[in-house]
Amino acid sequence: MKSPLEKARKNPESMKARILAVARRIFGEYGFHGTTTRMIAKEVGIDISTLHYHWGDKNDLYEAVVMDVNNDLGRELLKVEKIVHGSSLEERLNVSIDKMMDYLFDHPEISNLVLLRYFSKTRNEIDVDFKVPEFSGDIARAMGLAKDAKNPSPRSMMKVLSIMNSMHSFVSGENFFRPMLKLDRKNYIRAVKETLKFLLIPAFVLQEGKTKKGGDSPEAPLAKEKKKARPAKTAE
Amino acid sequence: MKSPLEKARKNPESMKARILAVARRIFGEYGFHGTTTRMIAKEVGIDISTLHYHWGDKNDLYEAVVMDVNNDLGRELLKVEKIVHGSSLEERLNVSIDKMMDYLFDHPEISNLVLLRYFSKTRNEIDVDFKVPEFSGDIARAMGLAKDAKNPSPRSMMKVLSIMNSMHSFVSGENFFRPMLKLDRKNYIRAVKETLKFLLIPAFVLQEGKTKKGGDSPEAPLAKEKKKARPAKTAE
DNA sequence: TTGTGACTCCATCATTTGATTGAATACTAC
DNA sequence: GTAGTATTCAATCAAATGATGGAGTCACAA
Structure with missing residues (x-):
């Protein structure tokens, strides 16, 4: 059904x-x-x-929206992971940033909704599963930060969270940041990608050199697309 | 008056x-x-x-809140800048992250309000100056990213924004992230600091080595504490 | 044609919410 | 103490908002 x-x-x-x-x-x-x-x-x-x-009612609609966004984000992560599968860590980061930012800038409401969910409370407790834990674990594994996506270390999770947060922040904050930087949209997007790469790549690549022999194992798909979204209430 | x-x-x-x-x-x-x-x-x-x-009215109160938060944040940035003044870039980042995170975790509503302002619209256009541009310029200069705080390059601004965003995100997202990581508050704060340093320090230190002779010039105070907050309407 | 079900809107309600008024009370200067 | 001001609250209003009932419309199968 x-x-x-x-x-x-x-x-x-x-x-x-x-x-x-x-x-x-x-x-x-x-x-x-x-x-x-x-x-x-x-x-x-x-x-x-x-x-x-x-x-x-309004709550039902909102839940449907949140789940819809979750599905889209999960699908996209899966897609990107397939593309970068097998590349070097630096290349994986490079391509993932490009792809994810293009996608999010095309669908900024995704970042908006994710961040609002993180940062803001609602008076009536709406409880929608935002799947952050799953995503984070999968991303962590895909990045070679954790062997087991189901049990990522807090440390790996934190790194994944900061990556995702940075991405979402620049997308959601476009209306605020772009006028301030006096950039047009195209150049803003370029600047965001550049900044993210500037920040993320040295940290992860350096760490890899420091702590590892060859153990960044980017196998298995990124997001498993488990349990379907809980259906929103059907009107009848 | x-x-x-x-x-x-x-x-x-x-x-x-x-x-x-x-x-x-x-x-x-x-x-x-x-x-x-x-x-x-x-x-x-x-x-x-x-x-x-x-x-x-409600708008007046909200504006007062926003300005109050701005003042506090500016004051704190100034304070931190004075402390790290003269240190090496790596040390500046280290100490700044520690101090700012301690401060923000003590006053999480600051991060909340800053992020909500970035990411979310209000139906009735409330226009409060959030001083982001000024702050960013001053931080950029203090970090040695820009010679002139009044004219930071978009590139420097972007870096500053990503630093501030990362900090605020972890503070505002505590209620969401911490249960997910299963950390108590103390360890969460420690993990956040560690993660931020992991991310930020390699990027900035590497860049310094690459592009510069000795030109990170950390002079002049961080935030200038200019123009007083516009007074909220006085009830009479 | 008629009946059925899906869909849409108009009219309307109850509650929440921002805001004000005016009466009471507390405080201060003299 | 007393006049006058500042502060506080109960009562109340008007608008916004979430939500529903029921009538009208349409497509289509019997």
């Missing part, structure tokens, strides 16, 4: 999918409390009751 | 100061739209009308 999310993804023209897409963007921009169902409905061009008809 | 903010700071026992302190924390946790004036008033133990009496 299909979850509502899958159905919505299947047909991007469906009302349900259109609502989800707009909700992603607006929740990402304004956060949960900063977003009203009326804002979303108006943007889609429908009445709020139509929105509720398709997605239930 | 004193601004309300200064008055509030002067006497931390005053109602005005107590409200401001609570507002800082709650706005930091829940963001602007996630915070209600009633939440703040309740936490202080007063009626909302008392809150409005002292600080005007």
Whole structure:
């Protein structure tokens, strides 16, 4: 049986999918409390009751958005890992940064939603599994930081978190940072990639030289795409 | 003539100061739209009308909070810069990371508010100057990345931004990351410092060796503590 | 054609939330 | 003490917001 999310993804023209897409963007921009169902409905061009008809209440919609974003991010990580599989550590970092930044800059609401989830509370406790632990473990292993993705050391996790945080920060902060730097979008993206490489590559490459013989083992896919997203409440 | 903010700071026992302190924390946790004036008033133990009496409307209070945080952050940056003044680049980074992280972990609402401001919009356009450009320029110069704090290159700014973002991310994300890493607070803080040093020091030290003779010139104070915070509306 | 189900919107509600008023109380200067 | 100011709160308002009921519309199968 299909979850509502899958159905919505299947047909991007469906009302349900259109609502989800707009909700992603607006929740990402304004956060949960900063977003009203009326804002979303108006943007889609429908009445709020139509929105509720398709997605239930505001919480349900938000959860669907979060899970949708999770799925996309997981898929992309998997894709990137396949591309860099087998390369040297430096090359893996180089290519991963390029690919991930291109992807995130194309879908900035992903970074927005991830960071808002990290940093901000909601009054009514919404509990959506953001899959950070899984992702982090997989990335850590793919980077050669941990042998076992299921049991990464806190140290490896921290490194992965700082990589992901740095990436998301520059994407989400574009509206704030770019005017300040007086760069156009293209040059901003270039500068971000350059800065991330400047920061990350020396640290990881140096460490590899210091502590290792040849043990960065980049095997196995990055994200396992386990357990499907919990279906959002189906309207009936 | 004193601004309300200064008055509030002067006497931390005053109602005005107590409200401001609570507002800082709650706005930091829940963001602007996630915070209600009633939440703040309740936490202080007063009626909302008392809150409005002292600080005007919600926007005014939020602006006061933002400026208060700015002042504190500027003061601390200045302090840290004085401490590390004259040391080697590696030592400057080491000590700065230690000091700044201790400070931010003691005042996590600062990181929360800074990041929320970067990443999230508010429905009604609140425009508070967050002084990021100034700070960044001063930090860049203090780090030896730019000769002139008033005209840092975009490249230097980007580096400073990534440093600040990484710091703030780990502070604001504590509630999310720490349970995931299964670390107690003390060890989390230690791990954050270690990770930041792992990432930042190789990059900057390597670069210095590569491009420079001896030109990291750490002179002049870090933050200039210019123009006072614009006074929040005085209730009368 | 009629019936059914999916979909959409209009009208409307209840609650939350920002904000104000005016009466009480505390404090200060004289 | 008293006048006058500063502070506080209970009561209340208006707008925003989440949510629902029910009527109307449409496509399509029987």
